[in-house]
Amino acid sequence: MTAERRTIRSAPVTQSGIPIKVVYGPGDVRTLDYERDLGEPGRFPFTRGTYPEQYRRRRWVSGVPGEGAMYSGQKPITQLIEEGLIDSGIRKGADYHVLACVDPDHPLVKYDLGRGCPPLFALWNFGDDAGRPNPRKALRRTAEGYALAVKRGLVLEFGHANGSDIFHTTLFCALCEEMGRPLAEFRGNSVNDPLAHYIIRCMAYQPLPLMWKLALDWMEWAFGHLPKFRPTNGGCAYDMRESGIDSCQELAFRFANYIEYMDELCRRGLRIDEIGHRPAIALCGEIDFFETIAKLRAARRMHARIAVERYGMDPKAVKCPPVNTNLAGTAMTKQQPIFNVVRSAIQALASVLGGVNGMELKAYTEVMSSSPTAALVINRGIEAIIAEETGVCQTVDPLAGSYYVEWLTHRVEDGARKILDEILSKGGVRACLESGWIQGLVEEGAKRRQRELEEGQRVLVGVNAYESLVEPEIPLPLLDTLDRGSPEAPYSALQREILAELAELRVRRDTVKTGRALHELYRVTREGKNVVRAMIDAWKADATLGEIAGTIRMGLGLPWDEWGMVQKPEWLHVG
Numbered sequence: 087m088t089a090e091r092r093t094i095r096s097a098p099v100t101q102s103g104i105p106i107k108v109v110y111g112p113g114d115v116r117t118l119d120y121e122r123d124l125g126e127p128g129r130f131p132f133t134r135g136t137y138p139e140q141y142r143r144r145r146w147v148s149g150v151p152g153e154g155a156m157y158s159g160q161k162p163i164t165q166l167i168e169e170g171l172i173d174s175g176i177r178k179g180a181d182y183h184v185l186a187c188v189d190p191d192h193p194l195v196k197y198d199l200g201r202g203c204p205p206l207f208a209l210w211n212f213g214d215d216a217g218r219p220n221p222r223k224a225l226r227r228t229a230e231g232y233a234l235a236v237k238r239g240l241v242l243e244f245g246h247a248n249g250s251d252i253f254h255t256t257l258f259c260a261l262c263e264e265m266g267r268p269l270a271e272f273r274g275n276s277v278n279d280p281l282a283h284y285i286i287r288c289m290a291y292q293p294l295p296l297m298w299k300l301a302l303d304w305m306e307w308a309f310g311h312l313p314k315f316r317p318t319n320g321g322c323a324y325d326m327r328e329s330g331i332d333s334c335q336e337l338a339f340r341f342a343n344y345i346e347y348m349d350e351l352c353r354r355g356l357r358i359d360e361i362g363h364r365p366a367i368a369l370c371g372e373i374d375f376f377e378t379i380a381k382l383r384a385a386r387r388m389h390a391r392i393a394v395e396r397y398g399m400d401p402k403a404v405k406c407p408p409v410n411t412n413l414a415g416t417a418m419t420k421q422q423p424i425f426n427v428v429r430s431a432i433q434a435l436a437s438v439l440g441g442v443n444g445m446e447l448k449a450y451t452e453v454m455s456s457s458p459t460a461a462l463v464i465n466r467g468i469e470a471i472i473a474e475e476t477g478v479c480q481t482v483d484p485l486a487g488s489y490y491v492e493w494l495t496h497r498v499e500d501g502a503r504k505i506l507d508e509i510l511s512k513g514g515v516r517a518c519l520e521s522g523w524i525q526g527l528v529e530e531g532a533k534r535r536q537r538e539l540e541e542g543q544r545v546l547v548g549v550n551a552y553e554s555l556v557e558p559e560i561p562l563p564l565l566d567t568l569d570r571g572s573p574e575a576p577y578s579a580l581q582r583e584i585l586a587e588l589a590e591l592r593v594r595r596d597t598v599k600t601g602r603a604l605h606e607l608y609r610v611t612r613e614g615k616n617v618v619r620a621m622i623d624a625w626k627a628d629a630t631l632g633e634i635a636g637t638i639r640m641g642l643g644l645p646w647d648e649w650g651m652v653q654k655p656e657w658l659h660v661g
Contacts, residue, residue, distance in 0.1 A: 101374035102332030110489035131390035141479035149446035163231020175241035179203035189632030204228035224583035242274035249280030249297030260625035275316035282322035307618035320344035320365030327370035330532030334501030363405035371411030382440030384499035408443035421548035603627035611641025
């Protein structure tokens with residue numbers, strides 16, 4: 087291994103391209119007004135933190151991915167909960183069939199079954215926990231883990247940003263009712279932002295008008311029935327940021343989406359002072375240390391000012407939503423994965439110094455596999471060391487007053503507000519989607535990020551600089567992933583079990599009962615009413631995800647299947 091040196095650029099910039107001076111002083115913050123721009127922690131405009139005592143009052147919620155329970159190399163979710171590795175929150179991801187709103191045996195998704203995460207498709211999967219006589223239990227380890235999380239009152243995050251959140255969130259509402267758990271005690275949050283997935287052109291399987299209605303129906307119903315649940319994060323900034331945009335665009339897009347949803351909910355009769363603070367501000371925790379800190383501080387201030395300036399709220403009545411980060415997956419590399427542990431620690435520390443309320447760390451295996459148990463242990467260790475050993479949690483907003491941090495906070499907010507104003511002047515997010523303007527910004531950002539790597543303007547250690555550091559092999563445990571099968575036997579053993587479980591459900595259930603529930607769902611949809619209660623009842627009548635989605639589609643005058651690959655069941659008389 088040879089030593090390498092890097093030359094400091096003569097005109098350094100932040101990760102988002104904001105020029106950085108050599109030194110900052112009072113002149114850089116001469117327009118800063120303490121009461122207007124900072125204020126005390128827990129008070130308008132919340133720049134300095136969500137709560138007056140911040141981490142002295144409560145630590146951040148730690149989100150742990152739960153998808154690995156299907157694979158060898160990670161312990162079952164139930165065991166992770168019992169051992170304390172999962173003690174506050176767990177993330178429920180989406181398999182491809184959920185994102186596409188079809189059943190696991192649909193031709194579009196069948197060979198990828200289970201590749202994204204456990205493919206839950208009915209209450210049947212939960213077996214005894216839902217009072218279902220399911221003898222196969224191909225998804226038993228996963229289903230029992232999520233059921234235990236509900237019983238323990240852990241926070242469940244449903245990470246289906248394209249609008250399909252409504253399917254698994256209503257499934258879990260049905261599970262709560264079957265277990266006798268009050269819905270008022272159901273804790274969690276939905277990403278639930280179909281606009282984001284059309285912005286970044288990612289997994290947008292369904293027409294936007296369909297997913298828009300489902301997303302808004304879920305928000306409206308959950309705001310009224312689930313006091314401990316956040317039915318949207320108001321804008322999936324994490325996914326949008328990972329697509330290539332910068333911090334100013336990330337905040338602008340997030341709040342543009344938030345405004346689009348809040349305006350529609352207000353038209354439906356909800357009050358902004360009751361719901362405006364409920365969506366968490368979920369951002370990407372980047373490796374650029376100071377920009378991440380500044381971004382989190384700017385996000386809280388933007389929310390507060392939008393509440394006053396757009397919705398006419400009294401500053402004293404404005405409440406601050408939690409600000410969460412999902413640490414950047416694009417910062418992780420397959421070259422020398424141990425370096426990803428360092429990256430996670432830096433990203434997490436920046437998030438904490440920015441006043442984060444919830445955080446999900448990436449595993450060192452992020453670009454190679456789901457998280458093995460070893461990665462979960464390491465990430466919990468990172469959080470514990472930050473919380474208990476560094477001393478950064480002892481005082482609120484310890485970097486406040488830093489000339490650089492305050493200047494950069496203002497610079498990020500100012501850049502974001504200019505982009506947000508331009509989006510609103512063009513008619514809002516949906517209008518910008520129709521014109522293709524907003525997608526053009528994303529494409530331009532992605533190209534710029536790739537060009538910066540190729541030209542060495544942005545350094546990624548072990549990838550385009552310090553390559554000699556990857557020569558020594560430092561082996562780490564990885565997660566054994568699901569066998570994809572072979573051309574002769576395209577399904578793995580587990581995939582065959584899942585498909586057999588689906589087939590057995592269809593044989594053993596009472597299709598008369600299922601048909602009645604789906605017919606009611608069809609009627610409600612046709613009449614333009616909120617579909618959530620009817621969806622919960624359909625789950626309880628043993629309908630499958632594909633049947634519920636197909637019924638809603640027909641109720642809206644759309645075909646049963648978007649791709650024309652499957653037909654409506656003969657026993658179901660709707661449409």
